[in-house]
Amino acid sequence: MAAVVAAAADLSLIAYGDVVAGCEQCALSQTRTQVVFGSGSPTAELMFVGEAPGFHEDKQGVPFVGAAGKLLGKLLEGIGMTRDDVYVSNVLKCRPPGNRDPLPEEIQACEGHLFRQIELIQPKLVATLGNFATKLLSGKPAGITQVHGREQQVVLGGNPVTLYPIFHPAAALYTPRMLQVLEEDFRRIPELLGREAAPPPPPAAPLYAPEPAAPVEHPVQLGLF
Numbered sequence: 001m002a003a004v005v006a007a008a009a010d011l012s013l014i015a016y017g018d019v020v021a022g023c024e025q026c027a028l029s030q031t032r033t034q035v036v037f038g039s040g041s042p043t044a045e046l047m048f049v050g051e052a053p054g055f056h057e058d059k060q061g062v063p064f065v066g067a068a069g070k071l072l073g074k075l076l077e078g079i080g081m082t083r084d085d086v087y088v089s090n091v092l093k094c095r096p097p098g099n100r101d102p103l104p105e106e107i108q109a110c111e112g113h114l115f116r117q118i119e120l121i122q123p124k125l126v127a128t129l130g131n132f133a134t135k136l137l138s139g140k141p142a143g144i145t146q147v148h149g150r151e152q153q154v155v156l157g158g159n160p161v162t163l164y165p166i167f168h169p170a171a172a173l174y175t176p177r178m179l180q181v182l183e184e185d186f187r188r189i190p191e192l193l194g195r196e197a198a199p200p201p202p203p204a205a206p207l208y209a210p211e212p213a214a215p216v217e218h219p220v221q222l223g224l225f
């Protein structure tokens with residue numbers, strides 16, 4: 001029965017993704033390679049919402065595939081989960097040129113897609129990564145530095161949802177203190193999902209070792225902090 005429900009949810013989400021793939025509701029449709037709709041389980045209890053696709057995401061059509069995506073995978077591993085257990089998406093489904101911050105009119109044009117995704121997936125917990133997702137889904141102006149790690153009860157897509165703002169992994173890539181805070185906030189996710197926490201990882205290896213710097217074609221977005 002659960003498999004039937006999952007299959008139906010998957011179909012609805014795929015069908016909606018097909019619709020969004022042709023979206024031209026804002027000017028980003030002119031510069032994108034493709035729409036980056038989202039990826040993961042269509043019945044996930046835990047959903048992550050980031051800001052917008054970057055260079056690699058735009059090329060591959062999948063969210064969080066660059067360095068920030070690798071860090072997200074490591075953080076999930078640390079709490080006994082994988083990308084297949086969760087759903088990952090962004091406020092904007094198309095890449096802003098040069099990875100600039102989303103414009104208010106772009107967020108306004110695209111937010112309906114995100115709300116529909118949440119309505120179809122019905123997650124229990126939505127972790128907002130960084131400022132843009134946090135402000136949009138909380139409906140409040142408080143920035144991520146102020147509210148990270150503090151869950152809020154909201155209604156999204158017609159369902160009660162726990163909103164959990166945390167730093168964007170891209171912001172933690174080059175700032176050890178921010179990575180530490182992100183790890184601490186991440187460790188509360190099992191509790192917020194009502195699950196047993198995973199056993200702590202062995203202490204020897206660092207959770208994330210930054211890779212050598214690549215040529216800058218996708219600069220870090222300051223709006224993430």
Ligand code: SF4
Pocket residue numbers: 020023024025026027028029035092093094106109110113
């Ligand atoms: S960013 Fe959103 S609203 Fe704009 S074209 Fe892409 S899918 Fe449509």
